[in-house]
Amino acid sequence: MLLQGKPTKIRSLSNIVNVTRTLTPSIQEVERPSSSLDDRFETLPPCELGNSLDDVTYTKLVQSSMHLGCSVHGKLVQSHMVKTGYNPGLFLHNTLLNMYLKCNESDMALQLFDEMAERNVVSWNSLISGYTRLGLYSNAKEIFCKARIANIDINKFTFASMLSICAQTSDLKLGKVVHGLLMSSGIGVAAFLTNPLVAMYSKCGRVDQARVAFDQCDGLDDVSWNSMIAGYVKAGLHDEMLQVLVKMHRYGVRFSSYVLGSVLSACCLNFDRSLVWGKLLHSCSVKLGWDLDVVVGTALLDMYAKIGDLDDAVSTFSVLNDKNVVMYNAMISGLLRGEENSDEYAKKALNLFAEMQRHGLRPSEFTFSTIIKACIACKDFEYGKQIHGLVCKNNLQSDEYIGSMLVEMYSMWSSTDDALSCFDSTCKQDIVIWTSMIVGHAQNGEYERALVLFCKLLSSGLKPDEFTISTMLSACANLAAARSGEQIQSYSIKTGIIESGVVRNSLIYMYAKSGDIDSANQTFKAADKSDVVSWSVMICSTAHHGCAKEALSLFELMISSGIAPNDVAFLGVLTACSHGGLVEEGLRDHGIAPTEKHCACIADLYGRAGRLSDAKTFIMDSGFSHAPIMWRTLLSSCRIHKNTEIGKHVAKRLIELEPQASSSYVLLYNIYNDARMEEAATEIRDLMSNRRIKKEPGLSWIEVGNRVNSFLVGDKCHPQSEKIYAKLDDLLQEIKKIGYVDELEKDEVNHHSEKLAVSFGLIGLAPSAPLRVMKNLRVCRDCHTVIKLISKVEKREIVVRDPIRFHRFRDGSCSCGDYW
Template sequence: MIIKYRIIPIPTIYFNQQLLFLSTIVDTCSSLLAREEVSVNNDSCISNALKISAKMGNLDEGKYIHGNVIKLGMTNVLSLGNQLLQVYVKCSEFVDACKVFDEMCVRNIVTWNTLICGLRYSVERFKTNGYLGFCYFKQMLMESVSPDCITFCGLLRLCVELKGGVWLAKELHCAIVKLGYDQSCFLGATLVDLYGKIGLIGEARCVLDGVLARDLVLWNVMISCYVLNGLGEEAFWLFSLMRLEGFEGDEFTFASLLNSCASLGLYETGRQIQGLVIKVCLNKDVVVESALVDMYAKNEHITDARKAFDAMAFRNVVSWTTIIVGYGRRGDGKQAMELLKRMVREDFVPDELTLASVLSSCGNLSMATETVQVHAYAVKYVFSNSISIGNALINAYSKCGSIAHAYQSFSSIKAPDLFSWTSMIGAYASHGFSKEAIQLFEEMLVNGVKPDSIVFLEVLSACSHGGLFSKGLQYFSLMTNYYQIVPSSEHFACLIDLFGRLGLLNEAYEVLNSMPIESQPDALKAFVGACRIHGDMKLAKWAAEKLFMTDPNDTATYVLMSNLCASDSNWPDAALIWELARERLHNKSPGCSMEIITHGINTLA
């Protein structure tokens, strides 16, 4: 879902002045409280100071004022109690918030709403039991306090995080209708957003249709709901209906539609949306322009994406990340790195996604120096312990051939996930460190990480390249029998290669014929390679012919068959096969290697 706020560039000086002004008010109030110059009957100064403390997230000042409120005997003032509760909720101090709540002699609907709505942030950040919100709701009803729209909004947002939240959401929906709040656009938007996140599109649409006087926010949330669930056609149809009812749309409307064009590959439709954006004078909005850059990049029109980015009047971290990720997705590490440097020069702080994308593209081009530079940025901006950055560093260093640095990055991850283990095991396997790969895999199992088919493929590959026959059979059995993972053609190819390296061609042949799935090119190629090495041309030709029938359009198959005939001194057949392949061979990409030099990369044919 798109965040519902407009990003407006604010001059730094103005922003600092505002912070200084707010801080001065809090300091003045604190000073008055310290000298006890505040009248017991005049609580406006304290109330304002608490509001500012909550807004700024200043917990220390809030606690200081709280202490003076107790000292002055003003704990029974309802408005101050509500403001104190708000301070602790905003600062994510839920234990203290509950304590303040329990000590309040008198509570009103604002008190209950502050606590219930604040629980949502505690659930998201600290995994607090979300059902507490419904416990407080029950207690609120028992104290004869009638809920309002804000109460229901807070409870509905809790449902997203709860098991059984769908049932609770529907119960709340019934209560909303019963109490006559079903015509509220505010509650309608919350319901649509909730139903969209849990995939109940029909229920979301019923809510929209049930509100007679719909506002733009409600339309936007429903469009975002369609986009989130991949229903681009419905989103555009609803946009047309919205315009018929007199709503032109705002930045969030067009950003949602552009996101739909990006995810569904609707390039031409995206260009039409850009025309509408210009028509309604939103072409300078940073949210819309960032979505436009993303749309072009995901539709493989990186030149148009760059033009849109360069034309932006204002940029934020999202804008920079979008264009950098666009280049990273294309594997253009050089441009991604240049943009990252420019981003830092313009005083923008890159986030994890930005750095991970640059690392991925640098790894694809084996840009060792640039990888080290991005690693330095990650350390500078305190992302070095991030799992996503750590995983990206492992892959980047591995592709650059620096296994020591890859393992160092792996070791820096405090709680590596399955992807981290798989990346490091794969790095060892691809560089011939078979024993290290197996040792790390065993360590992963000891740490209680459940392996999947991908990590088993890396381990089997390590066993195959290292000639570790018994270990390979052991892990294949572990995968199929203990973890009940169905082996793919790639797994069988590793097993065939394992037998083939030891000259056990009959066993490899049995594996190939007993595969529960149709023999794929990778398994057949592994068998042909083993037969060539050990001189069994009969089995090699049998597998090559089967390979030709399986994948007749692969030029590598023609080359393989021609080489087989040449190895057997069957020159006429080799020439014939080569002639058949000639028309296809011109489409084959030439082999090349890369050499890193001081000022760039040389491609050597």
């Protein structure tokens, strides 16, 4: 049936006649969407249904259809007029036009408009305002141009609609044209037209022109003042906003909740003004009785929370009646902004969330993302998992903001698989959640998975920002994957991100930690402007590579360049002095308060130089005698200098501080083992076994062919295992010819992970390429000797990085000078 179910599109008035003649529906056959409209039809005499009705009846029927938002009966009325040959007047035509537009049938409205024999300004305005309401701004602009061409005497309603369209589309050029036509029309600029003028100029970024229109207005109303204030708020011109507010008060215009809310929100953006103006406006709102209003109360709460005045925020929150979700959100997010006692504030935020639940309020997406942040702040993993359950219950797990916070939460607690699951369930994976996922893996030491995710990010078409690039360069640094780092550097150059200081510093760090100190130095020198981070990274890198004098020279150059050193730079200097045996230079007073790490370096400086008693005295007097790192440093020095007596006492102290740390037991075991005290060594091993303390396995890795290859001691899992062991056996035979003596004669030592990695590198890399091997534990003396001799017989540069420093082997010697 015609107009039943999905309405048939009627292209013209002639089509209406054809459809009517073909289907000839009666009023009773049409599906009835509303009893009130049906009643109007039922009151008509049966004899009149086949004849024309009068203009008033037709108009009322069309208006009823329009008010109901349903065009079915309106189309039927129009069909009836066509069938009976009734010629509607202009008013009825305009009513039909409005009906189609309000029922979202813009095509039908335009067809009716085109076939109207007579049109007035109301017809044109109806079409323009209808298109504006439907968001069809281009169509509205086109109709306006046609009205101008047709010499229609447009009125203030036309101008108001066009100014609104220009504001919505930020079309300043057309807005100025409309403003010019308005001024030349002689209509006059009353408040009715001033308000859209102010809004148009404000939204187009010309708040100065908005102020001119505001000042020239014949009569301002509340909306005018609010529009002008909103314009200044949007432009960030808070002083001008406050001037208008004062002027408004002097003119006796009553503040509305909207204007007070806007001004209070702006106060949050200007901290200097917030303390004075915010409290002044609070007093004003109390006087006017607006302080308990939802809009004003929420704005006050948000203002106090954002400026850090949590006491006033809590007071404001407590007096508000009928608290809604927005108020709770403002209070919870405000508590999480507190810098001091963040753990305490985070717990208060969790309590507020529980209170919100008890009151039956349904949390929003913002509520969940904020409360997950609170769980992160107070490290409450169990509560966080419960919140995740609520997120799933409310079917919000696909929200990108919630997903990003869940990824951060699970990554923080090393649950990267759960983080990845949250990431996969998020519909809109923007750069923020990708970065959270990549950073989470990198922070948990899963650098290879971070690289895989980064490649997927690039293939998704999203562009990583400087923070993501910096994270990936750090991941490459920890993997010593210089080739992958170079590819990321190329991408940074191509996209221009390389100009960022953060990226350039990460690039220096990547090259240095991958064992390529020369490339790190070149990157540092190529920087247009080096900041304190650049200098500090370069000094520390040079120190860890055993270039003590170069590190000290860089430090002096940094000071002469006017850059004030930070704690990291001083740490680099002390490390350089420690590794280089420069005791006097390291003990020089630089006028800073030493941290725990600084003191550990000084203890190491004494210990490496053989001044074990001085090191012990320094530790006792440093104020950090409770720190395990201090005693671990001294214990390591005791092993170097084979001082069993002091080593035994230091180990006892260290085991008391860290009873479950395997490194203390291993160091003491090695001290006894080196001193041929087999019984004491066995006791330590038994003690570890009884306490169920497991030694961290030695792991070495090397990048070959864009792949990081890892090895454990005696590892035979590699696909080229037979070739690796055959190569290692050949190497051991070759170095024995030039003086190497295998004193231990144990396969376990001969098959240490770093030896396997070096052998694989010699097989897989080109003869001219240097070998860069990374290790999670310190290099043992036998491996150090073997790799020195391999560098000589193979005529290759071999760089080995352990947790303490770099060893650069060339032609049978090491950069550490055997002082390590």
